[in-house]
Amino acid sequence: xxxxxxxxAAGDDDFGGARHGESxxxxxxxxxxxxxxxxxxxxxxxxxxxxxxxPDWDPVAVLRDEQAANDLLYSxxxxxxxxxxxxxxAAGVLPERGDGRAAS
Numbered sequence: 001x002x003x004x005x006x007x008x009a010a011g012d013d014d015f016g017g018a019r020h021g022e023s024x025x026x027x028x029x030x031x032x033x034x035x036x037x038x039x040x041x042x043x044x045x046x047x048x049x050x051x052x053x054x055p056d057w058d059p060v061a062v063l064r065d066e067q068a069a070n071d072l073l074y075s076x077x078x079x080x081x082x083x084x085x086x087x088x089x090a091a092g093v094l095p096e097r098g099d100g101r102a103a104s
Contacts, residue, residue, distance in 0.1 A: 070097070 077085060088094040 074085060085094065089096050
């Protein structure tokens with residue numbers, strides 16, 4: 001004799017309910033209303049992100065380093081590169097910075 005309970009009968013799923021597509025009552029074919037509160041999950045996610053960043057994370061320094069990297073990336077462009085850069089800024093692909101031109 002099994003200690004896990006009776007063996008499911010034909011037509012039953014492993015959880016004792018009807019198989020996929022089988023009705024279990026008069027309202028089984030209608031929509032089922034449910035709601036999920038993600039507020040607690042979001043707070044947990046944020047706490048885990050902050051924990052992963054650690055106590056030494058400095059968002060101001062990160063933004064300053066990113067700005068310096070972008071300045072370096074767009075510095076010393078040729079006339080053709082500058083023209084393309086200006087077109088990308090005008091099209092909204094790249095953000096406008098300073099006077100709207102890449103750093104020299």
